[in-house]
Amino acid sequence: MMDLKIGLTDRPENSEDRESVKGKSYDVIIVGGGPAGLTSAIYAARENLNTILLEKALCGGLPATTDIIENYPGFPEGIKGMELVHKFKEQAKKFGVDIAEYREVKQIGSEGNKILIETSENTYQTLAVIVSSGSIPKKLNIPGEKEFIGKGVSYCAICDGPLYKDMDIAVIGCGNSGLQEGEFLLNHVKNITFIEYLPYMTGARILQNKLQKNKKAEFLLNNELIAVNGRDFVESVTIKDRKSGEEKQIAVSGVFIYAGFLPNTGFLENNVKLDHAGYIITDEDMKTSVPGIFSAGDVRSKNIRQIDTACADGTIAAISARNYISELKS
Ligand SMILES: Cc1cc2nc3c(=O)[nH]c(=O)nc-3n(C[C@H](O)[C@H](O)[C@H](O)COP(=O)(O)OP(=O)(O)OC[C@H]3O[C@@H](n4cnc5c(N)ncnc54)[C@H](O)[C@@H]3O)c2cc1C
Numbered sequence: 001m002m003d004l005k006i007g008l009t010d011r012p013e014n015s016e017d018r019e020s021v022k023g024k025s026y027d028v029i030i031v032g033g034g035p036a037g038l039t040s041a042i043y044a045a046r047e048n049l050n051t052i053l054l055e056k057a058l059c060g061g062l063p064a065t066t067d068i069i070e071n072y073p074g075f076p077e078g079i080k081g082m083e084l085v086h087k088f089k090e091q092a093k094k095f096g097v098d099i100a101e102y103r104e105v106k107q108i109g110s111e112g113n114k115i116l117i118e119t120s121e122n123t124y125q126t127l128a129v130i131v132s133s134g135s136i137p138k139k140l141n142i143p144g145e146k147e148f149i150g151k152g153v154s155y156c157a158i159c160d161g162p163l164y165k166d167m168d169i170a171v172i173g174c175g176n177s178g179l180q181e182g183e184f185l186l187n188h189v190k191n192i193t194f195i196e197y198l199p200y201m202t203g204a205r206i207l208q209n210k211l212q213k214n215k216k217a218e219f220l221l222n223n224e225l226i227a228v229n230g231r232d233f234v235e236s237v238t239i240k241d242r243k244s245g246e247e248k249q250i251a252v253s254g255v256f257i258y259a260g261f262l263p264n265t266g267f268l269e270n271n272v273k274l275d276h277a278g279y280i281i282t283d284e285d286m287k288t289s290v291p292g293i294f295s296a297g298d299v300r301s302k303n304i305r306q307i308d309t310a311c312a313d314g315t316i317a318a319i320s321a322r323n324y325i326s327e328l329k330s
Helices: 011-021 035-045 081-094 157-164 177-187 205-212 305-330
Strands: 027-033 051-054 098-101 105-111 114-119 123-131 136-138 170-173 191-195 217-218 223-230 232-242 247-252 254-257 259-265 294-295
Touching: 027 098, 027 114, 035 051, 035 081, 035 123, 035 157, 035 259, 035 305, 123 305, 157 177, 157 254, 170 177, 177 191, 177 205, 177 254, 205 217, 223 254, 232 254, 259 294, 294 305
Parallel strands: 027 051, 027 123, 051 098, 123 294, 170 191, 170 254, 191 217
Antiparallel strands: 105 114, 114 123, 136 259, 223 232, 232 247
């Protein structure tokens, strides 16, 4: 497990990039350098669109925070998350994309056919923008959570579940995500202790019924996760009964936390429609409610959030942006 966004490029290279792009206007501006944004960049550049990608930290997105990716097609032995996104970035650079890292987008607004993008450093003008700023897992901010990410603490069952084959784990949260992901995890692990803060589960009744019949699942409702413990890897969790106040430790090798995700959309103008959870609503061409603003990847409203689905969105968004720009210019 590596630290978030360390190592794809270093700052001096980016400083140079920053100067070279300052003040320019572009055909397409991509917000976010994760799988969706980098794929959009590759496709947009290959369409001869003058393209810049703005990334608030270093490129890579969420895959840069996970060790091995085993389900991305083309790598039968698996590939390090960092290595995979490094390849994405190299490919985008090869086709001439300007990549500006440490350039956080603060606001996106439109003025006629032009879209204005304000970053931490300057304002850009573009015909089309692809918002691929992803989402971040909600953290519980309890002792041990941050320290053990990738060493037993996970927010992604599809990605990390198979690593816990025949082990005891805990799933935190009995909402739809926790129960759905828990159902998937039960195919791999020995036992799951589901821990829910509320005195009842909030996930779909049909899922509750199904899981309660499963002998490998145990439910501790009205319990709060207060710490994740271990030396090099997770060894146990500490929970607190919210009624009696009693604390106890449960031995587990993994903790999957489903306290929800937060989409990164704070910089959008008000007329970009969002769903009830704050994700960007698009049609199947990745068009949002505002002409010229497209969206791709985890930040948009959809059911499956994976690297390959983010890449697929990125491809579609870039081609849609090309079509939109061609119409504007004709
Ligand atoms: C721990 C973990 C492990 C995972 N493992 C797998 C796996 O094994 N296989 C798999 O297929 N999927 C996996 N996933 C899911 C996968 O990582 C996501 O579906 C995928 O990264 C989505 O790509 P994205 O480009 O939409 O968003 P992200 O990867 O989240 O990238 C978004 C980027 O936008 C940037 N950004 C945000 N706001 C701004 C702003 N204002 N200005 C500029 N830049 C901004 C962020 O810094 C980030 O780099 C995992 C997820 C997690 C959390």
